[in-house]
Amino acid sequence: MNFNSPFALPFSIGCVVMFAVIAYKYVRWLYIMPDSDKRQIKANIFSRRTWQAVGECVTESLLHRRIFRVNPVLGYMHMSLAFGWFLLIATGFVETVAYMGWTPVPLRGHVFFKYYSREMPHTEMWQMVFTQVMDALLLFVLSGVALAWCKRVYSKMMGMRRTTRHVWGDRIALTALWCIFPARLLAESTTAALWHNGGFLTGTVGSLLASSLSVEALLRMENAVWLFYALALGVFFCAMPFSRYMHIFTEVPLIFLRRWGVTSDDRPKSFDHFQLEACSRCGICIDPCQLQRDAGINNVQGVYFLRDRRYNMLSAEVADTCLMCGRCSERCPVGLDINKLRQNSRYSLHNSPSFRRYDYLRGVDSSVGSGKVGYFAGCMTLLSPRIMLAMEKIFDSAGEQVWWADRNGGVCCGRPLKLAGEIDAAREMMRQNTALFVKHGITTLVTSCPICLKVFREDYNLPGIEILHHSEYIARLLDEGRLKVKCNQTEYTYHDPCELGRGCGVYEPPRQVIQSVGQLLEPEETRNHALCCGSSIANTTISDGAQLRIAESLGRSLEATGAQSIVTACPLCKKAVKRGTKLPVYDLAEVVADNLTAQSPQSE
Amino acid sequence: MIDFGFGVNTARAINMDTNDLDTAREIFDRLPDLQTCIACGSCTATCTAGAITSFNFRKVHTLVRRGEYGEAYAEMSKCMLCGKCRLVCPRGINTRGVVMLIKKKLGDY
Ligand code: SF4
Ligand code: SF4
Ligand code: SF4
Ligand code: SF4
Numbered sequence: 001m002n003f004n005s006p007f008a009l010p011f012s013i014g015c016v017v018m019f020a021v022i023a024y025k026y027v028r029w030l031y032i033m034p035d036s037d038k039r040q041i042k043a044n045i046f047s048r049r050t051w052q053a054v055g056e057c058v059t060e061s062l063l064h065r066r067i068f069r070v071n072p073v074l075g076y077m078h079m080s081l082a083f084g085w086f087l088l089i090a091t092g093f094v095e096t097v098a099y100m101g102w103t104p105v106p107l108r109g110h111v112f113f114k115y116y117s118r119e120m121p122h123t124e125m126w127q128m129v130f131t132q133v134m135d136a137l138l139l140f141v142l143s144g145v146a147l148a149w150c151k152r153v154y155s156k157m158m159g160m161r162r163t164t165r166h167v168w169g170d171r172i173a174l175t176a177l178w179c180i181f182p183a184r185l186l187a188e189s190t191t192a193a194l195w196h197n198g199g200f201l202t203g204t205v206g207s208l209l210a211s212s213l214s215v216e217a218l219l220r221m222e223n224a225v226w227l228f229y230a231l232a233l234g235v236f237f238c239a240m241p242f243s244r245y246m247h248i249f250t251e252v253p254l255i256f257l258r259r260w261g262v263t264s265d266d267r268p269k270s271f272d273h274f275q276l277e278a279c280s281r282c283g284i285c286i287d288p289c290q291l292q293r294d295a296g297i298n299n300v301q302g303v304y305f306l307r308d309r310r311y312n313m314l315s316a317e318v319a320d321t322c323l324m325c326g327r328c329s330e331r332c333p334v335g336l337d338i339n340k341l342r343q344n345s346r347y348s349l350h351n352s353p354s355f356r357r358y359d360y361l362r363g364v365d366s367s368v369g370s371g372k373v374g375y376f377a378g379c380m381t382l383l384s385p386r387i388m389l390a391m392e393k394i395f396d397s398a399g400e401q402v403w404w405a406d407r408n409g410g411v412c413c414g415r416p417l418k419l420a421g422e423i424d425a426a427r428e429m430m431r432q433n434t435a436l437f438v439k440h441g442i443t444t445l446v447t448s449c450p451i452c453l454k455v456f457r458e459d460y461n462l463p464g465i466e467i468l469h470h471s472e473y474i475a476r477l478l479d480e481g482r483l484k485v486k487c488n489q490t491e492y493t494y495h496d497p498c499e500l501g502r503g504c505g506v507y508e509p510p511r512q513v514i515q516s517v518g519q520l521l522e523p524e525e526t527r528n529h530a531l532c533c534g535s536s537i538a539n540t541t542i543s544d545g546a547q548l549r550i551a552e553s554l555g556r557s558l559e560a561t562g563a564q565s566i567v568t569a570c571p572l573c574k575k576a577v578k579r580g581t582k583l584p585v586y587d588l589a590e591v592v593a594d595n596l597t598a599q600s601p602q603s604e
Numbered sequence: 605m606i607d608f609g610f611g612v613n614t615a616r617a618i619n620m621d622t623n624d625l626d627t628a629r630e631i632f633d634r635l636p637d638l639q640t641c642i643a644c645g646s647c648t649a650t651c652t653a654g655a656i657t658s659f660n661f662r663k664v665h666t667l668v669r670r671g672e673y674g675e676a677y678a679e680m681s682k683c684m685l686c687g688k689c690r691l692v693c694p695r696g697i698n699t700r701g702v703v704m705l706i707k708k709k710l711g712d713y
Contacts, residue, residue: 320704350704350708352711357678358682364656379652379684379687379688380688382688383650383691383692409652409655409656410652411652411656411684412652412685412686414684416684416686416700417685420685420700420704422685429684537687540685540698540700540701541698541701542698543696543698544637544697572691575691
């Protein structure tokens with residue numbers, strides 16, 4: 001068979017460009033990977049994880065299960081395009097083999113098989129089945145394209161209030177993609193009109209064409225529409241590696257690398273490329289962002305940050321304007337670690353060597369008391385003395401001997417500097433605090449600040465010291481019966497601090513504690529979907545007014561539960577939420593301290 | 605001379621006409637809130653770094669606003685970015701933004 005029709009040329013060029021660029025990118029990124037990551041891959045490549053990755057590729061890259069969870073219509077749209085197209089290619093391949101046997105057929109032969117096979121006999125049962133199946137698949141994909149059109153016009157249909165604003169490269173690729181399947185329908189129908197080899201879809205459209213056009217016209221049209229189809233494919237393939245559609249292929253290596261244990265780091269590294277280019281710019285991360293919802297900031301959300309960074313046009317403003325609340329990552333169907341990437345962008349932008357600027361920290365020790373349990377208040381708790389007094393009452397009541405690390409002032413935990421990208425400087429703080437903890441020989445470190453908690457758990461190296469948030473510590477005291485509280489009928493609602501919930505995965509202990517002193521009412525968006533208070537320490541750019549608006553909208557959602565008071569477990573959240581509501585706001589330690597019963601064992 | 609244990613401050617005046625105010629203006633452009641500072645000193649009073657070493661946040665940003673940039677970068681580099689000052693500032697000034705911006709703009713001084 002002769003596969004040398006000129007119309008297929010744009011398709012062939014597109015294929016070559018696309019595969020060359022993609023191969024270049026992947027090989028380069030793998031080559032510049034640090035050795036530690038390469039070892040990680042070697043250690044896990046022949047393990048169960050590889051099979052898990054295969055499974056995830058099917059459920060996510062093809063079926064888009066996670067998008068279904070966001071919204072079924074949106075999920076169907078993504079699935080019909082991805083899975084439908086995949087099936088079209090796969091079935092098309094099998095069809096060609098069935099017709100031609102195992103003779104080598106060029107790629108264009110598979111893709112334009114309807115055209116090349118038009119003169120072949122088309123009478124056998126199995127041939128009919130193939131034709132009908134291919135038509136059904138084409139219809140499946142076309143339904144996705146139709147939904148994509150609708151989404152542009154009316155995105156609310158798919159539960160999205162806002163969709164992504166695209167750059168021009170994306171628009172070219174998008175336009176080409178939208179043309180591909182209608183063009184295919186037209187091309188196959190025209191051929192079907194002439195050669196009667198169509199199924200229920202192409203055959204019907206073909207007979208419509210045949211009834212209104214002469215054979216000469218159809219013959220002239222045939223080449224033109226196939227050329228249009230090939231052009232649409234060619235343009236799409238050429239634009240693809242430079243556009244959002246790079247995600248189609250990149251999600252696959254991303255899934256494998258992630259399963260093998262490769263992650264992004266506080267400093268930029270090669271794996272970041274896989275994450276950046278696996279973003280499909282679906283825009284699902286836009287709606288959850290409170291900067292967009294409440295503060296009217298529209299250019300910093302996960303999708304825009306990743307896009308700007310990918311095209312090397314990231315400004316400090318976009319990198320810095322973010323609460324790092326993690327609400328976007330939580331929803332991202334690709335599971336991108338947007339916070340980590342933002343963290344390492346900030347490192348590139350702001351890290352400066354620490355030199356001797358923090359020499360003044362050396363040897364600072366204003367701790368008081370002694371005991372195996374250390375309590376680190378942190379800067380924010382030091383500004384909320386009520387929390388500290390409540391903790392004192394609790395320690396006393398449980399008869400705990402406590403070493404107070406920073407009761408009279410201390411050194412910051414280092415997380416604020418780290419979040420601003422100044423990792424070298426943050427290290428100085430970590431060194432100082434670590435030395436302090438080791439010097440006083442504590443075995444448990446309790447903190448009432450989730451910001452400190454996260455950095456202690458993630459960045460400090462404290463062997464032999466158990467690190468607990470005060471919610472976990474209090475829950476444990478209650479469990480062990482070392483603390484006795486009375487339960488009353490007060491209705492509380494709980495605000496999950498970002499750093500504690502999404503940040504450290506601590507959701508249960510604070511709830512357990514609240515339920516032991518009163519009733520707990522959950523707000524609509526809670527746990528891993530909880531709102532941010534707006535005052536996040538990760539942000540150094542937004543104004544006071546914007547912070548207030550975010551706090552007020554959080555306040556409204558907490559008030560809507562009908563609770564009498566609000567409880568949270570972070571001194572910074574407490575201060576922020578207070579500004580956004582008329583209800584009283586307490587720290588967890590305060591409600592416990594207020595409900596201690598006299599029978600609890602007193603300190604000796 | 606007999607050392608009585610105290611000294612005399614050298615007289616100093618800031619001449620706003622001769623100082624180069626361009627950088628200060630750039631800082632105001634980015635963080636207009638800073639213009640509302642009433643120099644109350646709450647930020648300094650609560651400062652984590654200021655409690656440990658001689659670092660006076662209000663003094664540094666006030667001098668910068670007047671076009672006195674010498675030492676500003678080195679001084680600002682002592683800040684731990686902890687955010688206490690932002691919480692106590694009665695004008696709601698984004699003080700951590702001020703720290704970052706002064707460090708960025710005055711790195712060469
Ligand atoms: S970051 Fe995730 S949710 Fe946001 S556009 Fe990219 S893929 Fe979609
Ligand atoms: S981390 Fe939070 S503030 Fe930042 S872009 Fe995501 S949702 Fe918005
Ligand atoms: S607390 Fe605010 S208003 Fe007072 S001196 Fe500091 S920056 Fe100025
Ligand atoms: S952020 Fe800097 S200036 Fe403000 S209180 Fe903390 S250490 Fe002091």
